[in-house]
Amino acid sequence: MTVRTEVCIAGGGPAGVMLGLLLAREGVDVVVLEKHADFFRDFRGDTVHPATMNLLDDLGLRDAFDAIPHKPLPRLDAVVNGVRVHAIDFTSLPKPNRFLTLMPQGDLLEMLAEAGRAHPSFHLHMGAAVTGVRRSEDGRVSGVHARTADGEVEIEATITVAADGRASTVRDALGMRPREYGVPADVAWFRLPEPETPLPDTLAWITDEMMLVTFPRPGYLQSGMLIPKGSFGTLREEGLTAFRDRIARSVPRLAEQTAGLESFDDVKLLSVQINRLDRWQVPGALLIGDAAHAMSPAFGVGINYAVQDAVAAARLLVPALRSGAGIVVDRAAAGVQRRRERPTAMMQRIQRAVHARIATGHGLKVLDNPPTRTQRAVMRLALPLFRPVVARVVGYGFRREPLP
Known part of the structure; x- marks a missing residue:
């Protein structure tokens, strides 16, 4: 069976489902393929940052979000050698979302999928595993091959978006390999x-x-x-x-x-990874989220960066798809990397520094208990200046992405 669509998205994680929702809101026909039968995985991150909550507000999804049990954290503490340190304070951010919240990712994805189903051009297929990519005679990616419980399916698309995670099948099929940054x-x-x-x-x-x-x-x-x-x-x-x-x-x-x-x-x-593709786009295909750049769990920013990739992709792809020209769509896809690569690289550099100094897998003595006079002075004088800066970087990332 062959299905024709404008955009085929491989992967039903935060990047894939959010992009599908945003495109469908603009009337773009989109097929999202998720290889699992449901969204609930043990290893999926569950930190939802202020930038993502601002986006949900703009999408009119706040009531649905608040109806799901979640744990708001206005401050993030660490206990270092028995001494409690107030490390990040999100209350310094603008209202209303002055906190990070913990919500099982499966619940978040189900909420986004339900919002997507309200649009007739949104088609989510669970239990549909991408097995390879299709190519046209000129070598351009023209969709994917997928396996479902009902048999093999061919998805023919103007553009294919790989949002299928750090073990991306689409990325492998394209012969693309990310640059690895060792994590200890x-x-x-x-x-x-x-x-x-x-x-x-x-x-x-x-x-x-x-x-x-x-x-x-x-x-x-x-x-x-x-x-x-x-x-x-x-x-x-x-x-x-x-x-x-x-x-x-x-x-x-x-x-x-x-x-x-x-x-x-x-x-x-x-297994903790930090990696990034040198190129996120080839003719007919775009890679976003962990498929383009695996993030460390440090600061829990994975969902936020995946969602921001999706917003940037939607904003650039929608007008290009309306033009109907493949080369225009490819230029728009390349523009996603130009917009998202630098903020991603900046956060990854911070994560690598954290792993090199603190999150090494070994123990670390940062503070005495009780703290020395110098350590107390640093906590009293430097931390209040440090907290709002870190809250903004962690809460929003290095570049905010407005809706299409």
Whole structure:
């Protein structure tokens, strides 16, 4: 079976579903292909930044967003060697969205998909795995091959957008390879039961032995232990008791919660990557989100940057598609990289610096407990100046993207 559309989007993550919604709002016929049967994955990020919430407000989706359980965080704290540090304060940002919020990505995607279904030109196909790309006689990408429960499907499109993540099938089919920027750490990913006595909202616990991140979700803490790159096998060999003990030593208040880890089957490896394509576009195809640039979990900006890519792509592609000329569409696609590459590279440089100095997978002694006089002076004088700058960079990124 062959399906004809204007835009075929491979991947139903934040970049793909958001782009599909924005294009459909402008009357563009769009097909979104998601290889899984649903949106719910353990390893998908769940941090929604102020810039994304501003966009949802502009789209009229705030009531739908607020109807989904989520956890607003106006401030991000870290506990460093037992000393609580108020690191980022989003209340310095303009109203109304002066906080970061934690929402399971599956719920966010389902909300966006439902908004897309309100437009007749939006076509989302779940359980549709892209297997390769189509090409016209002149070599231009002309769509994709896909496999569904009902058989093979050919999607013929004016432009194909790869939003299918860091293991992009479309990118592989095009023979494109991103430039890798080595990251010294991986993440051991697991859930801990929510303590009976609620913890203060704390995203990072840093000791001279390790760094632990904890994301509050309904009924549990989604947690990650940073470990040296490639050391997950050694961690498993040391055994579950040693793993629990490391958590308890670093965060004594979570000692009882470690009993919720019943086996190492409850601990998954999240491989951390930072990479970026030199070229995000070829004739007939555009790559965005993690397919073009994998982000580290540092600062949780992955969703925000994927969404901003989608907004930039929609704004540039819509008028080009209306022109009907393939070369004009290709120029518009190339313009997405020109607009998004620099802010992406700037954030990736910050993430690489964080991994080089703090999030290495090893422990780190940043503060004494109690802090020295110099350390107290830095926290009292420098941090208040530092917080609003970091809040703006983390909350908005380096370039805001207005709606089409």
